[in-house]
Amino acid sequence: MIARVFAALIGLAAAFVAHAVEPLPFKDAAEEQRFQHLARELRCLVCQNQNLADSDAGLAKDLRNEVFEQLRAGKSDDEIKSYLVARYSEFVLYDPPLKASTLVLWFGPFVLLAVGGIAVWLTVRRRAAQNPAPTRAAGEEEDW
Template sequence: MKAWWPLIPLLALLAFSPVASAGGVDPTDFDEPGLEERYRALLHELRCTVCQNQSLADSDAGLARDLRRELRTQLNAGSSDDQIIDYMVSRYGQFVLYRPPFSPATYLLWIGPFVLLGLGFVVLYLTSRGSRQGARTTGVDSAARERARRLLGEGKDV
């Protein structure tokens, strides 16, 4: 019994720690087995609006817990996936979706990276073209070169 005595406080801390109690498992209380599959799919389709690019399944923020609870409530109430997504978008905006639809509000999101990539290529082309032209011409005319030779030559005699 003496060998176990130092381990009792450690076991008590482990038993009552938040990691042990939460276990990383999101409790689901669905009556139908198909609802849990829909729940898991929607968790990965919706984004936590507080976290930086994390799905509701990955986030541990308070808002994400509330959204997961709301998702369970709506699934148990019989809402369809489209109704749930529409509700979340109406409440939190397009940012809550990982794959927002192609609409006027999201044109910049979908097309912006390609426009920036094209602009980058144009800038790269223009700067490389300019440096090639600068290598061919020194930018110093022959009269200035002759004047420099005379000045340097006169400085050596002194």
């Protein structure tokens, strides 16, 4: 009985894994590598921080098919990315380019870290000034 349930669960899990990503008919290994590289550079628009290669969302599948069709049409990687950016904004790029509009994305975490570090440093200095360390009298010995 337990063996049957276990076998059914394994079969069900295998069906989900097999259904996750449909294989595409690539001409050769170079085309597949190029597709995989592009899919890792493009973000799934509905998932939390996943690229197209890792996502099994419906929109990710549609975008993978769009990238594949454009590859087959002979477009370059930059042309494919430009097309997707025109439709979905730079959010579709996993690593957006460094421009005025993306400065916050690139440098915001470092600015927040610096501001937090300065705030901690000022707080420690202020508390140290309010509570000076006790001083010993001239004749006292240390208890080590």
